[in-house]
Amino acid sequence: METFNTNIFPKGEKAPSDYFSGGTAWVHIIKPNEDQLNCQIGNVTFEPSCRNNWHFHGGGQILIVTSGSGFYQEKNKPVQVLHTGDIVNILPNVIHWHGAAPNSEFTHIAINTNTQNGIVE
Incomplete structure (x- = not known):
């Protein structure tokens, strides 16, 4: 497979x-959480089959898929398939995971909002 x-x-x-779990992920922090905007922005790349563990964000999160195919799931809800250009709005304290499909690297921009309420738990 060529990527x-x-x-x-x-x-x-x-x-x-x-x-x-399931592989390796890489994070490039685009905008650190260091000013009055109360947000952190990162570019996250998952190798095929890699996903993050169940977690939540005290201030919410926005995902913007920039390449590949992947999945997003909120606790007790069905899995959603994600493709380049999809946007996911995750409300504060919603338990969820996201990651790559088995046959695709997956990259998204993660915008953690209202970080004064916590970035990730």
């Missing part, structure tokens, strides 16, 4: 394996 990186941001640093 191409068509993303506008670099892959970034390898993410801690404690937060992911």
